[in-house]
Amino acid sequence: MKNNGNMTTLLKGILVENPVLVLILGTCPTLATTTNVAGAFGMGIAALVVLVCSNILISLLRKIIPDNVRIPCYIVIIAGFVTMVQMIVQAFFPALYEMLGVYLALITVNCIILGRAEMFASKNSVGKSALDGIGMGLGFTLALCAMAVIREVFGNASFAGMPIPFFEPFKIAFLVKAPGGMLVYGLLIALVSAVTRGKAPAKTEFSCEGCPSAGNCHTGLCQAKGEEL
């Protein structure tokens, strides 16, 4: 039973509660870094590492961190891990660093990570938080890669930077441009919604679940806050 629970924690991030396609979190990197499969994969893994590390640390410190300064604490922890990942990527994967640019630093404000810190890691054990981080990170990576495959193969006739032979004349350059990203994202969300109809949590409105201020937010702007976890 316990194992089963852990399994659910891990898997829900990949499928039913996919952060990108179902919870609609972390939209900025999803759109910005999916013009190249390699970049998308790198972005996904970088976010996964940050997510797991920050989830573990925040879960460890959850009894120590006072409630009133928890958001600044989370931000510092996350920003710290992001910077570390940034330095490691720059040192060992300079090509990826060039490709991701400012979006690597912007993992700091990726709603997925703050959201998981606030909604999960601060309430659950270290092990579960780590699993949640891995699950959500994998879900994020998979969704990014799916987007990137569509955009790069059809938009640029290449895969992870390697040109696909004979495909060149048929490429739709629009897809790797900004509007193409939004269009593909919109279509993917519609597809997932059509396939998982009734199973996935119904999302009729944009969610503020990941917003760290959702708990204090009584404005009515955030209608879907406080999802059952």
Next chain:
Amino acid sequence: MKNSVKSTLVLVCICAVMALMLAVTNAITAPIIEKNQSAAANEALLQVMPGGQGFEKMDISGYTLPATVTEAYKEANGGYVFTLQTTGYSSGLVIMCGVNADGTVSGATCLSSTETLGYEKTFGDNFNGKNSDGVDAVDTISGATKTTGAYRAAVKDALNAAIILGGGSVDLRTEEEILNDNLSAALPAGEGKFTKLFIVEVIEGIDAVYTADNGKGAVCIVGEQFVAVDEAGAVITDAPADISANVAAQMAVLNAATTTDIDLTQYEGLPSACLSAKKTATGNYILEMRGAGYGINGGDDYHPASGEYIYIRVSMTADGKIIDCLTTSQAETANIGSVCGEESFYGQFVGKTESDYNEIDAISGATLTTNGYKKAIERAFTSVKILEGGATHEE
């Protein structure tokens, strides 16, 4: 109160711990990042110096290098790589050029440019393995003379810069600067400003005379020697006695020269290209001629279309030998026909007569300009003959 103290303390602690972790990560990754970045920079350097190793950026602020050099890298085997910024057809032609330890070009490439024709992209290949003379011998590409000429000059600058950085010295002065320096050395009173004197008398044993703009004397060039003369005509340079004597004598002739204006209306059949004329007491003529430039129909000034004239001053003996020649103004195409305004061209006419003036080589790429110029000189000979023949109109 206690609560907020605790909160602040926790936040500060977390900040400190994260900062510490960052510092550790930074200490580990910073050297690798730096190595990566220098490796990336080296890639560009390797393009112009294949096989080069251990490039190190130099501080060039302490050297006097050609003005085009913006960056210099020293290579472990004694070579150098330079980034040079020059102006071809338009500004912003940036060239990277490698120089081997033996002073030959290891490679040259264009880093960025705003040229129109794109010759700069491959032109650098012509310099591979060339030494200084070899670089001079590389032909510019006709139609892209400015781009390729500037490119060649930049490569030459790189070679010179390598010599300077290697401890040698190179004369970076242009020919004019060298001449001016020599003149100033001979006559310090001239304060560095000299003008070539237009010679109107036949003089012997002197190649050229430069007068100081401030009137404090003149310098005569006799072969390799610069002989200065003061306002009174006395030689002040310590030169061999025969040269000094000759210079003093010739300068006296030049200083004594007087001219009278000739009324051209008194003569029939004078070419209209002869605008005005003077005669010296010794019987020489000084003519102001007008030549047809490139834009004027086929180089013939009788059918002026849209172009500009070339104005030429010629001094000539009564029997038709050119004493001196000078282009006083011209508006030919820059760097092509405009060569007619340079001493290297008009100086060739000195000493010529009607029988051999035509042997002078045409300016490359500017046949019409040359033709117009020679036509004007031909008319100068005609004019002198008519003027010598005496006035045809009696008052």
Next chain:
Amino acid sequence: MDLMKSLIVILLSSVLVNNYVLSRFLGICPFLGVSKKLDQATGMGVSVTAVMLLATAVTWPIQHLLLDRVGLGYMQTIIFILVIAALVQMLELILKRFFPALHKNLGVYLPLITTNCAVLGVAINNITDGYSFLESIVSSLGCGLGFLLAMVLFSGMRSRIDETNIPKPFRGLAVTLIAASFISLAFMGFAGVVDALFA
């Protein structure tokens, strides 16, 4: 004169050509989330512009006068996000205390801004692009105005969408994103315009 020209180029290109939302994908979350009504969109846009300006005015000196001097450039992200969070808090307190009317209108958007990646993005980009202080301020003003423009235009579009009958799988965010794609497509037409204006 050249300074003026370069500032105008920076301003126009960050509003139109390199619009943060529509071509650089920064600040997408509030763009999609708070653009349902015109007044909400305007409020959010104005607040973001104000925070961007403030954040740049504070982070630029911190980076150049403090972090770079002591070789702590790698603390950039942590310091910047803390500064932005603190600024947002302070701005909210000040508005609440001295301009209650304004706070009533804009206050609700402020907590959402801390995690708006456009704000951190502007602060970091101004550093990496090597802008001077003045250029940085103009660039953040441009980015904020660009954000406001995108929000306002998009809220108009969304009010039209609400009146139409959309196939079920597309309802909600899917159709919103596709609409956003069209408005981004329209903004692609600005590419090259600013350069051409001053060529």
